[in-house]
Amino acid sequence: MSISAAQVKELRDMTGAGMMDCKAALAETGGDMEAAVDWLRAKGIAKADKKAGRTAAEGLIAVAGDSGKAVVVEVNSETDFVARNEAFQDIVRNVAQVALATGGETEAVAAAQYPGSEKSVTDTIKDAVGTIGENMGFRRSAMLSVPSGAVATYVHNSVVDGLGKLGVLVAVETTGNADAARAFGRQVAMHVAATNPLALTAEQIDQAVVAREKAIFIEQARESGKPDNVIEKMVEGRLRKFYEETVLLKQAFVINPDLTVEAALKEAEKEIGAPAKISGFLRFALGEGIEKEETDFAAEVAAAVKK
Structure with missing residues (x-):
């Protein structure tokens, strides 16, 4: 039987599921609206899309690095509890690896193939919504790289290694010792986590x-x-x-407040063994810029009692 656009719209309004999913559900159930709703629920589609209306401002920040480059990503969930779920942590870890392999640009990462799957990162996370039980979403990612030197990573309030509430990358360009450059870069990353500078230089503000x-x-x-x-x-x-x-380079260095970050870099050159420069930094704080819904719990209870 043919499925009308009106039927698809009705089912979509009832469940919040996508148009193609609604069309497939109606086709599978011979146009029976109630059975189609159950079909979507059984597939986890209606459940996932219903949850997708809720604010996801918790979750995890992940960092991952390779020779001369590193990425930072943010994957959100509704509650902090899910951030401690191993399945969710694995997803965030894998998204970071995808970002590292694809250049870190958010849209490219979202569309890239998820490890061990034929689906994209976005679709894999959507599928996991029904399994894990609350709304989740890949929000953003970014990469820093250097032609020579190191990109240091730091995670603050880490839940497990490489995953936490705040992630920082600091790129140190040098022809000197990369390990020494990374060690200094990590100190600067800790500084960035604490001070949240607006820019690397005054000109960049x-x-x-x-x-x-x-x-x-x-x-x-x-x-x-x-x-x-x-x-x-x-x-x-x-x-x-x-x-x-x-300005990062002008700030008093938290490791040694008697020096600015710029002066501390000059001191670090002795260990690095060559001139060095901080060429960039990135700081991702979990949920920054997301408007969280304010709920009135008493009003919710009262409304439930009236039903």
Whole structure:
């Protein structure tokens, strides 16, 4: 029998399942709507897509590295409990390996073949939603690489090795000893985890952010009632302090606050055995930028009692 578009739409509205899944369900059940719903539920499709409406802001950050390159990825779940599920940890670990093999670009990783499967990373995670029991999703990934030197990795609040709540990569370019460069890079990665710098250099900070800060500093300085030439120097001083607090190379190094990160790099060159530079860093904090749903538990209970 032929399945109408209206039937497909009705089943889709009822279950939230995808169009092709709905069409397949109706075809398998001879157009019986109730049986089609059960078919989708049995396949785990309706269950997964229903859960897909819930906010996934927990999960894990993973890092993985190889010679001269490293990646950081974020895979989300609804609850912190799932982050301790070994099946979920395996998924996140495998996604990091896919990112390492495909260059780390988020869309490319999402579409890439999942290890040991004919399905993509996205589809594999969707399939796992029904098995693990809550909404999950691959959110983002990125890579840093160097022509020579090392890319150091660091995971803060790690659940198991290489998986945790915050991941950092730091690229150190040098022709010197790669192990020494990685060791120093890891210290800088720990520093980045703690201080969350806006950029590597002052020039890399978004000029809109600088303009906004400067406008605030000017307004604050004017309230002092001092002459314009003094105000100008006050603003210059505050901008200098702003850069010292937000630019990685200008920050006081958390390992040795008597040195800036830039100065600490010069000291590290003695161990590395050649000139070195920090060419980039990445910092992924779990769930940053995701709006979490605020639920009223009392209201939920009251609503359930009324049903």
